[in-house]
Amino acid sequence: MNHQDVVAQLVTILTPLAEGRVTVIDGTTELTGQLALDSLKVMDLMLAVEDDFDISVPINAIAEVRTVGDLATQIQKIQQGAGQGA
Amino acid sequence: MSADGNIAIEAGHATPTRNTVPLRRADFTSLAEALDYAARGVTGANFYAAGKLETALPYRTLRAQALELAQRLASLGLPRGSRLAIVAETTPDFLRFFFACQYVGLVPVALPSTVNLGGHDAYVQKLRGMLQACEASIAVASNSFLGFLGEAVRGLDLAMWGEPAAFDQLPQEDLELQATGPQEIAYLQFTSGSTGTPKAAMITEQALLANAYGALNHGLDVRDTDRFASWLPFYHDMGLVGCLLTVMAGQRSIDYLDTREFAMRPRRWLELMSHGKATIAYSPPFGYEMCARRVRPADIASYDLSNWRVAGIGAEPILPEVPERFAELLAPAGFDARAFVPSYGMAEASLAVSFSPVGKGIVVEWIDPADLAENLRATAVTPGTGTGFVRCGGPLPGHELDVCDDAGNQLADLHVGRIRVRGPSLMSGYFKQPELTAKALGEDGWLDTGDVGYIVDGEVVVTGRHKDMIIVNGRNIWPQDIERIVERQPELRSQDASAFGVPGPNGAEIAAVVVQCNTLDPNARVALVQRVRRELLEELGIACIIELVPRHTLPRTSSGKLSRSATRSGYLERQAQEPVYGAVASR
Numbered sequence: 001m002n003h004q005d006v007v008a009q010l011v012t013i014l015t016p017l018a019e020g021r022v023t024v025i026d027g028t029t030e031l032t033g034q035l036a037l038d039s040l041k042v043m044d045l046m047l048a049v050e051d052d053f054d055i056s057v058p059i060n061a062i063a064e065v066r067t068v069g070d071l072a073t074q075i076q077k078i079q080q081g082a083g084q085g086a
Numbered sequence: 087m088s089a090d091g092n093i094a095i096e097a098g099h100a101t102p103t104r105n106t107v108p109l110r111r112a113d114f115t116s117l118a119e120a121l122d123y124a125a126r127g128v129t130g131a132n133f134y135a136a137g138k139l140e141t142a143l144p145y146r147t148l149r150a151q152a153l154e155l156a157q158r159l160a161s162l163g164l165p166r167g168s169r170l171a172i173v174a175e176t177t178p179d180f181l182r183f184f185f186a187c188q189y190v191g192l193v194p195v196a197l198p199s200t201v202n203l204g205g206h207d208a209y210v211q212k213l214r215g216m217l218q219a220c221e222a223s224i225a226v227a228s229n230s231f232l233g234f235l236g237e238a239v240r241g242l243d244l245a246m247w248g249e250p251a252a253f254d255q256l257p258q259e260d261l262e263l264q265a266t267g268p269q270e271i272a273y274l275q276f277t278s279g280s281t282g283t284p285k286a287a288m289i290t291e292q293a294l295l296a297n298a299y300g301a302l303n304h305g306l307d308v309r310d311t312d313r314f315a316s317w318l319p320f321y322h323d324m325g326l327v328g329c330l331l332t333v334m335a336g337q338r339s340i341d342y343l344d345t346r347e348f349a350m351r352p353r354r355w356l357e358l359m360s361h362g363k364a365t366i367a368y369s370p371p372f373g374y375e376m377c378a379r380r381v382r383p384a385d386i387a388s389y390d391l392s393n394w395r396v397a398g399i400g401a402e403p404i405l406p407e408v409p410e411r412f413a414e415l416l417a418p419a420g421f422d423a424r425a426f427v428p429s430y431g432m433a434e435a436s437l438a439v440s441f442s443p444v445g446k447g448i449v450v451e452w453i454d455p456a457d458l459a460e461n462l463r464a465t466a467v468t469p470g471t472g473t474g475f476v477r478c479g480g481p482l483p484g485h486e487l488d489v490c491d492d493a494g495n496q497l498a499d500l501h502v503g504r505i506r507v508r509g510p511s512l513m514s515g516y517f518k519q520p521e522l523t524a525k526a527l528g529e530d531g532w533l534d535t536g537d538v539g540y541i542v543d544g545e546v547v548v549t550g551r552h553k554d555m556i557i558v559n560g561r562n563i564w565p566q567d568i569e570r571i572v573e574r575q576p577e578l579r580s581q582d583a584s585a586f587g588v589p590g591p592n593g594a595e596i597a598a599v600v601v602q603c604n605t606l607d608p609n610a611r612v613a614l615v616q617r618v619r620r621e622l623l624e625e626l627g628i629a630c631i632i633e634l635v636p637r638h639t640l641p642r643t644s645s646g647k648l649s650r651s652a653t654r655s656g657y658l659e660r661q662a663q664e665p666v667y668g669a670v671a672s673r
Contacts (some may be wrong), residue, residue, distance in 0.1 A: 014139055023476070030616070030620060031204070032202055032203055032619065032624060033616040033617060033619050033620030033623075033624035034491040034616060036619055036623070037203060037623070037629075038558075038559065038623060038627060038628050038629040039200075039202060039559065039561075039628070040349075040559050041203070041350045042203050042627075043350050045308035045352055047350045049353065050350075056309045058092075058230060059199070059201065059230055059346055060201060060230050060231065060234070061207040061426075062201060062202070062203050062204075062205075063201045063202075063204070063209060063234070063399055064204070064205055064206055065204055066203075066204040066620070
């Protein structure tokens with residue numbers, strides 16, 4: 001799965017969580033500043049990511065994630081088994 | 087993991103509910119003494135992940151491991167009472183370090199293990215603030231958190247920091263260990279106060295054990311058939327005291343689920359309770375709500391919650407609808423609404439100071455909200471009308487609870503005022519914070535809880551918690567923290583922000599902040615709001631309504647300070663005038 005595919009799948013997951021806050025979600029969209037995902041919504045997002053991509057996201061992986069693209073990169077890292085700690 | 091005793095403990099199986107030694111309900115003088123006794127039996131703690139047992143840790147194994155680690159920690163030659171801070175994940179290592187401290191006279195301090203989205207820097211700063219506030223000599227974090235810890239300890243004067251395995255490399259002394267005594271500090275508990283100025287309650291062994299004794303004997307009436315289950319984090323008092331220390335002091339077995347796994351999949355808690363036939367579990371209302379909201383109706387029949395006899399509920403105001411909905415939804419799984427035991431407590435009193443009677447369920451007080459707001463009187467109205475508050479029981483034996491007006495005069499029943507508590511469970515003070523201690527703890531031994539409520543039939547009813555505190559998704563948020571984050575933006579100054587809670591859609595509270603700024607350029611305004619929103623989420627994990635108003639328009643008190651209540655009223659008035667616009671545009 002390439003980066004664009006991961007981003008596309010994330011956009012599908014994020015669209016209902018974003019509650020129409022932005023018209024277009026893409027790789028540069030900020031998950032916090034623009035989509036206002038609070039800690040509960042982040043849990044919903046992680047659940048969907050784990051289920052859809054069939055991976056386990058380590059607890060510290062989200063600390064570096066600001067944009068949709070950042071999250072896609074983290075997911076790819078985990079998929080390649082290269083998910084390193086903080 | 088193998089047991090070191092004579093009685094066989096089955097490997098790969100959870101520790102049993104029934105013990106081989108008689109139940110003793112926390113009649114010990116220290117945690118070390120309590121663990122010595124628990125280690126004579128076969129019960130213990132069990133750690134689950136993804137629905138499977140990962141580790142069974144019988145108390146006898148825990149004791150052996152803790153004693154060994156205590157000998158290694160002793161090699162550091164630290165003064166008695168030095169603090170060992172540990173990033174608290176739900177793991178056997180947390181227990182091992184916590185109890186090693188008990189055997190060697192060190193003071194454990196649990197640090198939070200929650201990182202928000204994009205929250206790397208904010209988390210490091212938070213850890214650092216806490217390490218400084220407790221003047222830690224040792225800091226421990228698992229591999230997952232070691233990177234953050236490494237940044238947080240930079241430049242601090244610590245004797246040692248590292249992951250748990252690093253401490254196993256220390257030489258094992260063969261000293262006569264002196265366990266923490268009854269009057270020494272058992273642990274420090276960071277309170278839910280503002281994160282800008284962290285403060286830690288000092289709890290002695292005797293205070294903790296007085297609380298555990300009250301909980302096991304009076305509050306829960308614990309029996310040798312009881313088994314606990316918990317998803318609560320060890321860095322919260324309900325998780326640490328309620329679901330670890332008290333459980334061990336009663337030699338009960340407990341099944342643990344990681345907090346993050348619960349937050350993602352609340353059904354795991356119900357599965358775990360069904361599987362282990364657990365009889366006691368606590369949660370803030372928020373946890374019951376998560377279950378009610380997320381449990382799949384098709385799964386309900388597969389749960390067996392018929393053994394659940396104490397469903398503790400507390401730590402935040404209880405809206406009666408929340409337990410009601412949970413009970414209704416899970417009744418087909420055998421859940422009995424009478425299992426709910428509302429309780430009231432705080433970290434400054436070890437944990438709970440009052441429990442509603444076991445087996446009674448939720449008792450709702452229906453009160454006239456106007457009389458409450460205007461006259462501070464609790465006047466009963468027809469059930470189902472007015473505002474519903476939940477009775478939280480009377481104080482534990484040996485403890486007192488009363489309600490005072492602002493001048494300190496004790497009030498009669500049904501009069502609303504500040505709740506005070508006194509008794510053997512109370513903290514000795516806030517660590518190295520004499521001024522804050524003096525403010526909270528009077529010389530006469532009364533703790534001013536800051537909470538507001540009244541007494542009826544000897545039971546306490548909490549109508550509001552600390553003035554100004556905002557509760558979002560079960561977490562305490564202080565307006566000072568929101569204002570600090572807003573005001574540090576380069577285009578703003580101090581006293582430019584005023585934060586408060588407002589009712590959200592479905593009745594839950596949401597945070598709002600009104601910000602005064604000169605900027606008129608729409609792009610700059612959008613950028614400011616976006617930046618503030620991001621930093622609030624990174625640091626506090628909450629979404630917040632952000633409203634920009636012109637400079638010099640935030641209302642002030644007569645003494646010139648910003649008035650949160652007047653700002654809130656103004657905000658709500660503006661909302662009422664433009665209900666649709668305001669709500670959408672500002673979020």
